[in-house]
Every structure is written in structure tokens, then in C-alpha cells.
Amino acid sequence: MRPAGPVARLLWRVLALVCVALGLIGAFLPVLPTVPFLLAAAWAAGRGWPALEHWLLEHPRYGEYIRQWRQRGAVPRRAKWAATAMMALSSAVLLATAAPVAVKIGAPVLMAAVAIWLWSRPES
Incomplete structure (x- = not known):
């Protein structure tokens, strides 16, 4: 470099x-x-x-x-569980807000994609 x-x-x-x-x-x-x-x-x-x-x-x-x-590219299992739980909680809170429907759908879909990618990573 x-x-x-x-x-x-x-x-x-x-x-x-x-x-x-x-x-x-x-x-x-x-x-x-x-x-x-x-x-x-x-x-x-x-x-x-x-x-x-x-x-x-x-x-x-x-x-x-x-x-x-x-x-x-390893992520510890504990970190995967913590991130998934926080994304699920964030999605639930978002659904309970007055956010636009596109946000209520788009953000959880994006978080689900991130969770899928995260769980595809090797573990330490």
C-alpha cells in the first residue's frame, strides 16, 4: 500500500x-x-x-x-445473538411508532437481511 x-x-x-x-x-x-x-x-x-x-x-x-x-471474518455466537435480539427489539419498537409504512416495512427487512448475513459468518 x-x-x-x-x-x-x-x-x-x-x-x-x-x-x-x-x-x-x-x-x-x-x-x-x-x-x-x-x-x-x-x-x-x-x-x-x-x-x-x-x-x-x-x-x-x-x-x-x-x-x-x-x-x-469471524463473529462470536454471543455477538450474533445480541445483535439479532437488538434488531428484533428495534423492529418491534418501530412498528409501535407513527413512522411511515415504508419505514415500518423497509427497516425490518433490511435488519433481517443483516441478520441473515451475520449468521452466515464463521464463529470464533
């Missing part, structure tokens, strides 16, 4: 920091996932901030998940 210029490196770092911040928020809010944001942060950091990428890969709690995703 060609080394990034200073502007590109700055943009990759900003993206990595935003993703880390969202992952940190997600560690405390059950409706916001943590690991997908950390996966994105490690990806962005790999393009502009190798030290942050290394820190994420070696993180005692989340590093293993990031490494397994990179090596095999």
Missing part, C-alpha cells in the same frame, strides 16, 4: 478517532454496538495511524474480536 500523504493521513486519523469515540459510547449504551465501530477504527487506523491500529489489535478486551474478524 502506498503511504498516505499528510492530508489523507489526517483524514484517516479523524475517521479512526470518530469510530473509537462511537465505540466508547457504545460500551455504555446498549443500543449502539461497540465492536463494529472498533473494527472500522482499526481499518481506518491501518491507513493513517499504525500506533492506534496496534493498540486496538492488542486491546485486552476487544483486540481478539478485531483479529478474528480480520483473519476469518
